[in-house]
Amino acid sequence: MIKVGVVGATGYAGAELVRLLAGHPEVEITVLTSQTYAGKNMWEVFPHLYGMVDKTLEELNIPELVSRCDVIFTALPHGHAMPIGHEVMRRGRRLIDLGADFRLKDVDVYQSWYKTEHTASVLVASAVYGLPELHRDEIKGSVIVANPGCYPTGAILGLAPLLANKLIDTETIIIDSKSGVSGAGRGLSLKTHFSETTENFQAYGVATHRHTPEIEQELSELAGVPVIVNFTPHLTPMVRGILSTIYAKLTTDMSAEELTDLYRRFYHGERFIRVLPVGMYPSTKAVAGSNHCDLSVTVDPRTGRVIVLSAIDNLLKGAAGQAVQNLNVMFGLPEDTGLNFAGMYP
Numbered sequence: 001m002i003k004v005g006v007v008g009a010t011g012y013a014g015a016e017l018v019r020l021l022a023g024h025p026e027v028e029i030t031v032l033t034s035q036t037y038a039g040k041n042m043w044e045v046f047p048h049l050y051g052m053v054d055k056t057l058e059e060l061n062i063p064e065l066v067s068r069c070d071v072i073f074t075a076l077p078h079g080h081a082m083p084i085g086h087e088v089m090r091r092g093r094r095l096i097d098l099g100a101d102f103r104l105k106d107v108d109v110y111q112s113w114y115k116t117e118h119t120a121s122v123l124v125a126s127a128v129y130g131l132p133e134l135h136r137d138e139i140k141g142s143v144i145v146a147n148p149g150c151y152p153t154g155a156i157l158g159l160a161p162l163l164a165n166k167l168i169d170t171e172t173i174i175i176d177s178k179s180g181v182s183g184a185g186r187g188l189s190l191k192t193h194f195s196e197t198t199e200n201f202q203a204y205g206v207a208t209h210r211h212t213p214e215i216e217q218e219l220s221e222l223a224g225v226p227v228i229v230n231f232t233p234h235l236t237p238m239v240r241g242i243l244s245t246i247y248a249k250l251t252t253d254m255s256a257e258e259l260t261d262l263y264r265r266f267y268h269g270e271r272f273i274r275v276l277p278v279g280m281y282p283s284t285k286a287v288a289g290s291n292h293c294d295l296s297v298t299v300d301p302r303t304g305r306v307i308v309l310s311a312i313d314n315l316l317k318g319a320a321g322q323a324v325q326n327l328n329v330m331f332g333l334p335e336d337t338g339l340n341f342a343g344m345y346p
């Protein structure tokens with residue numbers, strides 16, 4: 001059995017991860033940590049886990065945590081996974097970070113967008129960006145996996161086939177994303193206050209969101225040239241899910257049917273990517289509770305633009321589900337181990 005620890009088990013991403021790990025046949029949950037709830041059982045904080053997870057939450061003690069686990073998942077606010085990364089490296093264990101600390105290859109870019117000092121730049125070079133559909137071979141041998149952000153997951157998977165095949169103008173990409181409120185975490189804030197989010201729909205982080213450099217980094221690598229994007233996130237009055245509508249100017253005349261075929265070939269054999277038939281469109285409800293990313297491709301012949309729609313559950317393919325998928329890749333397990341379920345509907 002693989003001994004796993006979850007640091008930040010009482011956040012939305014961490015708790016979803018614990019739910020998945022509890023059903024994973026190759027995993028033993030060894031350590032769960034929380035700042036606020038240390039000393040309580042996990043099911044006292046999350047009643048949906050009663051009878052499923054019987055584990056007392058612990059305060060974080062990094063050397064002890066790392067010595068007791070084969071692999072550690074960090075689901076913490078950015079900046080807090082770095083010291084754990086150092087200890088994991090020292091002791092030859094493995095780390096899957098659900099936050100942003102190891103995603104950006106250029107530490108200066110991290111520091112300027114996150115306004116946080118990076119204290120583990122030596123680890124960044126060896127960290128692998130944990131999008132298995134694009135980086136599976138590197139993830140297999142990796143020590144530190146940087147689990148992608150929720151918005152980047154949907155956006156990158158939506159654009160990858162177009163960029164890898166040089167089919168769009170790399171300066172015309174617009175990513176318009178709508179997220180459920182769980183994307184902002186469990187902590188109380190004005191942003192997620194009931195009366196601020198119910199019957200309300202608002203943009204935020206316009207032209208300044210931290211996921212912009214992450215999306216550009218990965219798309220540039222795929223395209224082999226610098227790619228720039230306009231990315232605008234929105235908060236919608238729902239709990240889970242991200243729907244992204246992506247526009248770009250085609251450089252070749254291709255139909256929706258031809259592009260859909262191309263997407264199907266690109267993602268052939270990918271268990272969690274569903275390329276929908278022409279005329280069928282992704283929705284957040286169709287992916288809620290599953291590790292799927294649903295994609296559709298449409299062409300507007302009037303404007304010469306391609307319109308890609310991408311839907312994920314931010315807590316599954318956008319966080320905990322993708323983290324378990326990465327664990328499976330790292331340990332040579334079938335990629336859907338512990339993830340072999342459809343979504344919930346309605």
Ligand SMILES: NC(=O)C1=CN([C@@H]2O[C@H](COP(=O)(O)OP(=O)(O)OC[C@H]3O[C@@H](n4cnc5c(N)ncnc54)[C@H](OP(=O)(O)O)[C@@H]3O)[C@@H](O)[C@H]2O)C=CC1
Pocket residue numbers: 007008009010011012013014033034035036037060074075076077078080098099100148149150182183184185186187314315318319
């Ligand atoms: N929510 C989402 O959809 C996604 C989140 N992520 C990323 O995952 C990470 C966690 O996000 P999320 O679960 O939403 O956040 P939450 O705010 O819901 O949870 C944060 C967790 O971190 C713990 N924590 C906070 N500060 C510290 C600290 N200083 N030391 C130790 N533990 C601490 C909290 O403990 P306590 O409960 O005791 O306060 C809690 O368990 C973030 O980096 C986020 O950006 C990535 C993709 C999607």
Ligand SMILES: CC(=O)N[C@@H](CCC(=O)OP(=O)(O)O)C(=O)O
Pocket residue numbers: 078098099100148149150151179180181182183184185211233235
């Ligand atoms: C709705 C909402 O607030 N979403 C979060 C994205 C969560 C996430 O993936 O953030 P990390 O990159 O830090 O992991 C946000 O916009 O900050």
